[in-house]
Amino acid sequence: MTTNTRADRAWVATRKGLFELRRQGEAWDVHRVSFLADPVSMLLPPQADGRMLAALNLGHFGVKLHASDDEGASWTEVAAPAYPPQPEGAEGPAWTLQQLWSLEAGHAPGTVWAGTLPGGLFRSADFGRSWSLVDSLWSRPERLGWFGGGYDAPGIHSICPHPERPGEVLIGISCGGVWVTRDDGATWSLQADGMRAAYMPPEGAGDPNIQDPHRIVRCPSAPDVLWAQHHNGIWRSGDNAQSWQELAAPWSTFGFAVAVHPGDPDRAWFAPGQADQCRIPPDAALAVHMTGDGGGSFEVVREGLPQQHAYDLVYRHGLAVADDGDHLLMASTTGNLWSSGNGGRGWREVSHTLPPVYAVRFG
Amino acid sequence: MPQIAFTPHLRRFLDVPEVTSRAGTLRAALDDAFARNPQLRGYLLDDQGRLRPNMVVFVDGRRSADRVALADPLRPDSRVYVLQALSGG
Numbered sequence: 001m002t003t004n005t006r007a008d009r010a011w012v013a014t015r016k017g018l019f020e021l022r023r024q025g026e027a028w029d030v031h032r033v034s035f036l037a038d039p040v041s042m043l044l045p046p047q048a049d050g051r052m053l054a055a056l057n058l059g060h061f062g063v064k065l066h067a068s069d070d071e072g073a074s075w076t077e078v079a080a081p082a083y084p085p086q087p088e089g090a091e092g093p094a095w096t097l098q099q100l101w102s103l104e105a106g107h108a109p110g111t112v113w114a115g116t117l118p119g120g121l122f123r124s125a126d127f128g129r130s131w132s133l134v135d136s137l138w139s140r141p142e143r144l145g146w147f148g149g150g151y152d153a154p155g156i157h158s159i160c161p162h163p164e165r166p167g168e169v170l171i172g173i174s175c176g177g178v179w180v181t182r183d184d185g186a187t188w189s190l191q192a193d194g195m196r197a198a199y200m201p202p203e204g205a206g207d208p209n210i211q212d213p214h215r216i217v218r219c220p221s222a223p224d225v226l227w228a229q230h231h232n233g234i235w236r237s238g239d240n241a242q243s244w245q246e247l248a249a250p251w252s253t254f255g256f257a258v259a260v261h262p263g264d265p266d267r268a269w270f271a272p273g274q275a276d277q278c279r280i281p282p283d284a285a286l287a288v289h290m291t292g293d294g295g296g297s298f299e300v301v302r303e304g305l306p307q308q309h310a311y312d313l314v315y316r317h318g319l320a321v322a323d324d325g326d327h328l329l330m331a332s333t334t335g336n337l338w339s340s341g342n343g344g345r346g347w348r349e350v351s352h353t354l355p356p357v358y359a360v361r362f363g
Numbered sequence: 364m365p366q367i368a369f370t371p372h373l374r375r376f377l378d379v380p381e382v383t384s385r386a387g388t389l390r391a392a393l394d395d396a397f398a399r400n401p402q403l404r405g406y407l408l409d410d411q412g413r414l415r416p417n418m419v420v421f422v423d424g425r426r427s428a429d430r431v432a433l434a435d436p437l438r439p440d441s442r443v444y445v446l447q448a449l450s451g452g
Contacts, residue, residue: 061406
């Protein structure tokens with residue numbers, strides 16, 4: 001929990017490398033490229049001591065993890081999380097690491113949580129040098145009810161440690177709902193009540209265990225407030241995931257990404273897509289949904305964003321806000337990257353020639 | 364003794380010189396290679412010790428079909444090539 005989320009540096013994980021960006025004034029430039037030509041599925045930005053992690057998915061050669069002690073100047077391959085031997089006859093997806101999809105620092109120094117496809121949560125106490133599967137979650141019988149969303153296997157894409165309570169962590173799973181531990185991973189509770197799955201038969205729509213929250217973020221200054229971009233809607237919780245309330249956006253509620261203002265729990269941004277079956281910006285015109293009143297109303301922001309023939313999709317981790325709440329970055333599957341310096345009210349192009357972008361993070 | 368050669372694509376990530384092994388099976392020969400370079404294991408095998416889906420092994424010109432046990436017998440003069448399937452964009 002010591003991430004130094006400076007607002008003048010950001011990291012863009014792409015299909016063909018990790019790009020470090022620096023900002024001067026409102027101008028962002030590529031400062032360095034690491035792992036050129038290799039897919040980087042996720043990163044953990046530099047912590048206060050300069051240590052950071054980058055997760056690669058090399059395809060033929062599998063998932064790899066690299067660590068840096070000098071803020072990305074040099075890298076060393078470290079052990080990637082590995083699943084234990086699969087018991088004969090075990091149901092569910094193969095116990096094989098398919099992707100590192102989320103990385104977050106824990107409270108204790110050196111603690112890192114890693115969310116994966118096919119749905120296992122891993123934990124490291126030595127900043128990624130070694131990992132152990134969180135068996136208390138993997139062993140839950142409900143896990144066999146999870147299924148893939150976007151990928152064939154279920155995956156953990158969101159990890160939200162509670163900033164004030166060590167031992168409390170919330171995770172989001174596509175498609176496996178929202179799970180919370182309050183005892184440092186010893187036990188878990190399913191907390192997706194109020195979410196609704198339009199892709200299920202009516203009798204199963206309210207089942208919390210098969211919800212598909214595409215992305216969940218927690219407000220650092222008001223940690224009881226959580227925002228979720230779900231497969232078929234936008235939800236908000238004001239009671240630390242005890243309950244979730246669906247919100248109506250004016251244009252489209254389909255999308256993947258969400259970001260919440262670090263100091264204002266009522267302010268959040270979304271990157272809407274047209275629909276599940278039409279994964280482009282609505283009417284091929286890119287916009288950002290912004291609310292400043294807890295989702296009571298939404299503003300559709302188009303300034304600086306392409307309004308004709310835009311087929312960009314912003315993935316789950318493709319929208320980020322800096323600690324200052326003013327600077328945002330948004331990047332797409334077609335290699336476009338936009339920045340905002342005024343809290344998302346207007347955007348400007350940083351690049352239109354990057355590789356497809358998987359994740360953007362400040363820090 | 365059997366010789367094992369690896370795809371040059373691996374050289375981007377690892378040092379992969381040819382390995383000479385006294386092993387009598389493909390699995391044992393790969394284990395010899397992993398003993399010399401433990402990092403190599405994760406590049407060729409998945410968490411459960413199976414050959415990764417897009418890797419392919421040829422033993423004396425024949426494609427190995429056993430991706431789980433890797434039990435292909437090796438002769439003293441066997442040549443093993445560990446290669447990658449072509450894919451991507």
